[in-house]
Amino acid sequence: MCYILNQMVQYTQTHFDSSFAALSDVTRRGVLEQLGRADASITDLAEKFRMTLTGMKKHVGILEQAGLVTTEKIGRVRTCKLGLCRLEEEAAWIERYHQLWSARFDELDKVVEEMKRKEKADGRRTRK
Amino acid sequence: MDAGRENEAGPMKNSTTMERKSERELVTTRTFNCPARIVFEAWTKPELFKRWWAPKSMGMSLRSCEMDVRVGGKYRLEFEPVGMAFFGTYLEVTPPSRLVWTNEEGGEDGPVTTVTFQEKAGKTLLVLHELYPSKEALDAAGTGAAEMLGETFAQLDELLVILGAIAGRS
Numbered sequence: 001m002c003y004i005l006n007q008m009v010q011y012t013q014t015h016f017d018s019s020f021a022a023l024s025d026v027t028r029r030g031v032l033e034q035l036g037r038a039d040a041s042i043t044d045l046a047e048k049f050r051m052t053l054t055g056m057k058k059h060v061g062i063l064e065q066a067g068l069v070t071t072e073k074i075g076r077v078r079t080c081k082l083g084l085c086r087l088e089e090e091a092a093w094i095e096r097y098h099q100l101w102s103a104r105f106d107e108l109d110k111v112v113e114e115m116k117r118k119e120k121a122d123g124r125r126t127r128k
Numbered sequence: 129m130d131a132g133r134e135n136e137a138g139p140m141k142n143s144t145t146m147e148r149k150s151e152r153e154l155v156t157t158r159t160f161n162c163p164a165r166i167v168f169e170a171w172t173k174p175e176l177f178k179r180w181w182a183p184k185s186m187g188m189s190l191r192s193c194e195m196d197v198r199v200g201g202k203y204r205l206e207f208e209p210v211g212m213a214f215f216g217t218y219l220e221v222t223p224p225s226r227l228v229w230t231n232e233e234g235g236e237d238g239p240v241t242t243v244t245f246q247e248k249a250g251k252t253l254l255v256l257h258e259l260y261p262s263k264e265a266l267d268a269a270g271t272g273a274a275e276m277l278g279e280t281f282a283q284l285d286e287l288l289v290i291l292g293a294i295a296g297r298s
Contacts, residue, residue: 001256002146002156003231003239004205004214005273005280008186011212013272088209092187 012089015066019090022066027051028059032068032082039081042071142285144278146271151263154239154271156256158281162292164247167254168224170287171243172197180287182207183279197221203229237265 022028027049034040034048046056060080063069067085071078142159149155160167170176174193182189191208195201197218204215213233220228225245231238239258246253260266 001241001243001258002154002271002273002277003241003258003269005183005276006269006271007214007234008188008207008212009272009276010270011210012186015210084209086209089187092185096185 012093016090016093018062018066019068019085019087022062022068025059025062028063031059031063031080035069035080035082039079041077041079043077045080142281144281146274146277148266148271152260152266154258154260154266156277158254158256158277160252160254160281160285160288161250162252162288163224163250164245164252165224166288166291166295167245167252167284168227170284170291171227172221172223176287176291180283181205181280183276184283185279186276197227236261237268239265239269 030049031045034045040048042053042056042060045060046053049056060069060071064071064083067083068087069080070083071080073079142161144156144158146154146156170180172195174195177195178190178193181193188207188210190205191211192204192206195203197203198221199218201218201221202215203218204213206213214231216230216232216238218227218229219240220226220242224247227241227243229241231241237260239260242255242257242259244255244257246255260269
């Protein structure tokens, strides 16, 4: 039970390292957006992003490792398409972070409300 | 993280403690506000287990859950979207107080898990005991779950409230 959860946490951490690293580059984010519109060969992508074939291969390799892209070689052309990783766990992590801030702001709201009430009460008292 | 650990502080909430009892043992405890038979049921019926087990904030859920809850019976849990699978064999099944199973997907390094359900005054103390084959195996498994356990058990709390209400009516 704890063991299974630990394995899951470990898996997620390793996976996060590769997925967030893959996203930390403007070209790679561009490639994902491009592939979201249509599949493309590495040559197409290299041309589009104005870089060498070797450079693009490297980027695609990193995206592939993170599960964000899959490639298939047909004849002499390697075609890239979006992979199975839909960034769901990453989204959940970000959501958790987001919740933390929402919860903090909710608490702040309460404090502010309290201060407002106090100020009102004090104001009434001084007017008398 | 060798010291005891508490999640969910607060007077009304039941806290989860996790402690490394020895080089090879990790022990977690948590109290639930309902009779043992209901908690036991939530641990042994796949359709119920699926509803609380995976912490929602991890972004994973149980795609499938098979449990043949009897001595020598097998279980298999599969998570989505990553397709991780966990499986093992039940070594002891004593409703509603005790379950023992193996964790076999990791080969030799998986622990033997013992869960006991002790009822007292309508509440159930759950003790989750995991015995690893070696200190190294426990070290490698890590304790990253500590954060997640509180959430998982809170999800179980929610389900138990529903089950308790149903049991109360019938």
